[in-house]
Every structure is written in C-alpha cells, then in structure tokens.
Amino acid sequence: MKKALLLVALTVxxxxxxxxxxxxxxxxxxxxxxxxxxVSAAADVVQPVLASRYATTYAGLEVRGDTLxxxxxxxxxxxxxxxxxxxxxxxxxxxxxxTKSEMQAAVTRVMDDREHWKSRGADVNVAGPxxxxxxxxxxxxxxxxxxxxxxxxxxxxxxxxxVRRQGTVVFPVYTGPVPVLPSSPVRSR
Numbered sequence: 001m002k003k004a005l006l007l008v009a010l011t012v013x014x015x016x017x018x019x020x021x022x023x024x025x026x027x028x029x030x031x032x033x034x035x036x037x038x039v040s041a042a043a044d045v046v047q048p049v050l051a052s053r054y055a056t057t058y059a060g061l062e063v064r065g066d067t068l069x070x071x072x073x074x075x076x077x078x079x080x081x082x083x084x085x086x087x088x089x090x091x092x093x094x095x096x097x098x099t100k101s102e103m104q105a106a107v108t109r110v111m112d113d114r115e116h117w118k119s120r121g122a123d124v125n126v127a128g129p130x131x132x133x134x135x136x137x138x139x140x141x142x143x144x145x146x147x148x149x150x151x152x153x154x155x156x157x158x159x160x161x162x163v164r165r166q167g168t169v170v171f172p173v174y175t176g177p178v179p180v181l182p183s184s185p186v187r188s189r
Contacts, residue, residue, distance in 0.1 A: 039067065055101050139164055
C-alpha cells in the first residue's frame, strides 16, 4: 500500500513539473508545447548526476521551453559540473529552500500518518515535493481544514507545507483486450 501511495505521490510530483510558483523566469519565458531538444537531452544527462552526487543540495529539475532550470541549495561544485555536462544548453540555477531528499522524507512521514490526519478531518491522499524546493504539497480528497498547513508544520517542524483539495485518486482500469495465452498443443498417442 505504501509503495502505491508513494508512486501516486511521485506521479503527482512529476506531473506538477513546471507549476513552480516562484519562477520569475516563468513570466519572461513561457513553456512551449514542444521543448527544445537540446534542453531535453541535457536534462536526461544531468538528472541522474544531480540525484546521485548532489543529494545534499539538489531539489528539482524543470524544462521551461529553451531553458533547463536546476533548483538547488547554493552549491558551486554542482553548478560547475552541471554547466560542464550540458555546455550547449541554457541553464538557470535557482536557489531552493529544501533538498529533494529532505522533502521526500517529509512526504513519507505525512503518508505514513494518514490515519492521524483522517482523525483530524483531513483525508490526505497524496503528497509530493515541490520541484522548486519550496516544500511539500499535500492533497486531500475533501476540502481540508483551513489550518491543515499549520498543523502539518507543527507535527513536522522544519518543513513548509501547502495544501489543496486534490479530489480522490482513482487508479486507471485496464480496458484492453483480454490476453490470450498460447496453449500447449495436445499430443495424440
């Protein structure tokens, strides 16, 4: 069950890429329907390096049109390595408050405490780190209590939370044809 919930949280986190509320670049450079292939290729190269080598500073990665945005706590070594790995891509480094691993730890705690939150009138059904490193977004099935973000911050100090009504998470149902497995031929004697 926990794996399914974390998968949902990760899916929401990925789907929310580009929904960064802090981006001063957003107004100047809107995301296009088709992102620059140079930037997309650069993202494919730098993302594993960021995740594996810079867990103590890396927060998130966005492709915004012709710009690769790396959210991280200030880290000159990260900046230099990433710029060197993608010399032909336009890269913008933006400061983040939290790292992805810090936010993911808070996500896990929130999801593990779902019964606690349900007993307080909040049917938490999804949580995920914000790509810009500003904290954790929590989704509820019903309208959440007005002070839920404050309650989350009291229970998990050191993390910033935002809350929104997410609705009920419904997993897709397979509607394709019924698979037909080959049968073994019947041998006659």
